[in-house]
Amino acid sequence: MILRILFLSGILSAASLAASEPVRLTHDGTLKRDPRFLEGGMELVYCYDEAPDLIRMMRIQLDESTAKPMFDNSGDKHQLEPFFSPDGRYVVFTECTGNLSARLVIRDQQNKKDAYITHSGRGGTRSPCFSPASDLVVYAFAETGPQHLWSVKPDGSDKKQINETQGISNWPNFTPDGKRLVYANSRENNYEIYSMNIDGSDEKRLTSNSLMDIRPAVSPDGKKIAFTSTRDGNYEIYVMNIDGSDTKRITQSEERDDYPTWHPDGKRLVYVGEQAGKFDLYMVEVR
Numbered sequence: 689m690i691l692r693i694l695f696l697s698g699i700l701s702a703a704s705l706a707a708s709e710p711v712r713l714t715h716d717g718t719l720k721r722d723p724r725f726l727e728g729g730m731e732l733v734y735c736y737d738e739a740p741d742l743i744r745m746m747r748i749q750l751d752e753s754t755a756k757p758m759f760d761n762s763g764d765k766h767q768l769e770p771f772f773s774p775d776g777r778y779v780v781f782t783e784c785t786g787n788l789s790a791r792l793v794i795r796d797q798q799n800k801k802d803a804y805i806t807h808s809g810r811g812g813t814r815s816p817c818f819s820p821a822s823d824l825v826v827y828a829f830a831e832t833g834p835q836h837l838w839s840v841k842p843d844g845s846d847k848k849q850i851n852e853t854q855g856i857s858n859w860p861n862f863t864p865d866g867k868r869l870v871y872a873n874s875r876e877n878n879y880e881i882y883s884m885n886i887d888g889s890d891e892k893r894l895t896s897n898s899l900m901d902i903r904p905a906v907s908p909d910g911k912k913i914a915f916t917s918t919r920d921g922n923y924e925i926y927v928m929n930i931d932g933s934d935t936k937r938i939t940q941s942e943e944r945d946d947y948p949t950w951h952p953d954g955k956r957l958v959y960v961g962e963q964a965g966k967f968d969l970y971m972v973e974v975r
Contacts, residue, residue, distance in 0.1 A: 706927065706936035708973040710961065713750065717966030721947050722769050723959070729952045733758055734960075734969060735768045743768050745781065766790075769815055773822035778842050780816040780825050792816055792827055794842050803844030807831045815859045819886075820866045826850065826886075828858045837871060839886070851888040859903050862886075863930070864910040870894070870930075872902050872915075881915060881932070894932030903947060906930070907954050912974075914938070914948040914957055925959050927974055938972060945970075 714720070719737040726733055731749050738744040743766040748755040759767070766784035773779070777798045784790045790812025792805035805813065807829050814835070816827035826839045837850040837857050851857060855875030862869060869886055872879045879900040884891040895901045899918040906913055914927050920937070923944040928935040939945040943962035950957060951971070961970040 705938065705940055706975045707938040707957075708975065710939070710970040710972040712961075713958070713969040713971055714748070714755070715753070715968060717968060720960045720967050720969060723947060723949050723969055724770055724772060725949065725952055725958070726772060732958065732969065733770055733772075735770070742766065743784075745770060767793075771817045771825075773818040773842070774820055775822040777822065778818065780818065780827075782813050782816065784812065792825075792840075794825060794840075794844065796842070803842065805840055805844055805847065817860050817862060819862050820864055824886075826860045826862070826869060828856075828860065830856075837869070837888075850886065851884065851891075853891075861904055861906045863906055864908065870904045870906050870913055872900075872904060874900075881913065883930075892932075894928070895935075901926075905948050905950055907950050908952055909954050912954075914950060914974075916946050916948060925957065925972075927957075938974060 721735050723732055723734040733747050735743050735745050742764060745758040745767045746755040747758045767781050770779055770781040778794055778796055780794045782790050783793045792813040794803040809831060811830050814828040816825050818825055824839055826837055828835050829838055835856040837860050839850055840847040855873045857871055857873045860869045860871040868883050870883045872881050879902045880893060881895045881901045881904045882891055882893050897919045901915055901917045904913050904915045911930055912927050913930060916923055917926050923946050925938040925945050925948045926935055927938055945959055945961045947960045948957050956971055956973050958969055958971050960967055
């Protein structure tokens with residue numbers, strides 16, 4: 689009887705998943721993070737732990753199995769959290785410059801020029817993203833109290849703080865119309881997901897959960913948000929409507945699934961999945 693109950697429970701649990709069987713894209717098992725699509729979804733950029741003291745940004749074509757460094761001149765600098773401008777001209781990323789410190793780099797790939805965004809005090813910039821018009825970068829930094837959201841133009845000018853709130857703000861993401869930001873904040877003693885106008889007004893709470901909801905990613909059509917949550921006791925990927933309704937679980941694993949990012953077609957997600965202690969990229973179709 690117990691085995692029968694467990695068997696039926698497994699069937700029901702699997703049936704409740706709003707996704708197809710995941711497809712494994714990499715097979716090296718190294719610790720990975722921050723996947724991003726390029727070339728209309730034909731290529732992926734991700735970061736991995738090349739060594740205990742070095743995070744390397746890599747680029748891989750989906751129809752090949754060999755990844756190569758994104759930049760040839762990275763040296764021994766940590767480079768992580770990349771985000772590419774929709775017009776293809778820029779890439780923004782966090783570059784570690786020392787112990788507990790990091791700066792934001794906005795690289796103009798057309799003119800081969802870097803803009804460096806720095807702040808007073810120690811700490812590092814986090815989770816940059818580009819606006820749909822490629823004319824603004826939003827990121828997180830703790831300069832005046834807790835970590836807030838900031839914006840800056842691609843040339844490094846007009847840096848300003850966007851929001852003022854309790855808790856830590858992180859993982860900003862634009863809606864496709866460029867009018868609102870979706871992000872996570874820890875003011876409730878756990879991370880919840882919120883949305884607001886790009887000037888910080890009209891904030892709305894989208895999730896309510898006793899455990900954390902992090903890394904929101906808005907779908908290309910602006911109708912869905914993918915995110916990571918521990919609400920079911922483990923790191924799993926979920927999708928909800930842009931207003932926070934109709935949350936569906938996408939992954940089911942005894943180990944960690946994290947870092948969701950949308951394929952440009954808006955029908956698939958890539959994420960970092962852990963299997964037997966190894967980390968690889970997986971793609972799954974969202975139903």
